[in-house]
Amino acid sequence: MNKKYNTAAQRLRQDYLRLVRDPVPYIIAHPLPSNILEWHYVVRGPENTPYEDGIYHGKLMFPAEFPFKPPSILMITPSGRFKCNTRLCLSISDFHPDSWNPAWSVATILTGLLSFMVEKNPTLGSIDTTDREKRQLARESLEFNLKDEVFCELFPDLVEEIKEQIQKRKTEVEAQNAYLAERSISGTSLGDQGYGLLGSTLTNIFVIVGFAAFAYTVKYVLSFSAK
Numbered sequence: 001m002n003k004k005y006n007t008a009a010q011r012l013r014q015d016y017l018r019l020v021r022d023p024v025p026y027i028i029a030h031p032l033p034s035n036i037l038e039w040h041y042v043v044r045g046p047e048n049t050p051y052e053d054g055i056y057h058g059k060l061m062f063p064a065e066f067p068f069k070p071p072s073i074l075m076i077t078p079s080g081r082f083k084c085n086t087r088l089c090l091s092i093s094d095f096h097p098d099s100w101n102p103a104w105s106v107a108t109i110l111t112g113l114l115s116f117m118v119e120k121n122p123t124l125g126s127i128d129t130t131d132r133e134k135r136q137l138a139r140e141s142l143e144f145n146l147k148d149e150v151f152c153e154l155f156p157d158l159v160e161e162i163k164e165q166i167q168k169r170k171t172e173v174e175a176q177n178a179y180l181a182e183r184s185i186s187g188t189s190l191g192d193q194g195y196g197l198l199g200s201t202l203t204n205i206f207v208i209v210g211f212a213a214f215a216y217t218v219k220y221v222l223s224f225s226a227k
Helices: 002-021 106-117 131-146 149-154 156-226
Strands: 027-032 035-044 055-061 072-075
Touching: 002 027, 002 035, 002 106, 027 106, 027 149, 035 106, 035 149, 055 106, 055 131, 131 149, 131 156, 149 156
Parallel strands: none
Antiparallel strands: 027 035, 035 055, 055 072
């Protein structure tokens, strides 16, 4: 068992160094400091997909027999693509040990995961949601991840970035609400002015009509008296 573990640990250290030198696009990953067999990864939602602007946290659970046996793959953050905290049935996961290739690295696994994520092929552990639901979950993913202690511990730089993004969103919403409130007040004021002008005009009309009626009445009375 110790010999197997040492082989797995050595290989995973090598894979980690490769990842640091040559990162996988849209993905970062770190092993737990206390257990190199448990890795946590973060996927940034690629552009022009329903996952854009989302940040998705998951983990890889490597067996002591790695690289001769594949890892379990799970996603923790709700994405609309995978069930949370559920082993995913992928050709690169422990669901398919017969198709596993020991030459595959952690980078290979993460690349395969991202590729499958942006596709729509169903598998055990996947779910079916609309693009609108996925975009909503992408927006909610930021605050969700901040509640995860392991995420905050392993990805402190990303935590600060997320906090800045959340604050930026709040500032934009507050500015938009203030603008709409100002527009509403201005519209009400203009409406009041319009009603005031209309009322003044109608009053003048009534006065003129009343005066004309009075003048006609006086003229009629005088004419009748003269007869």
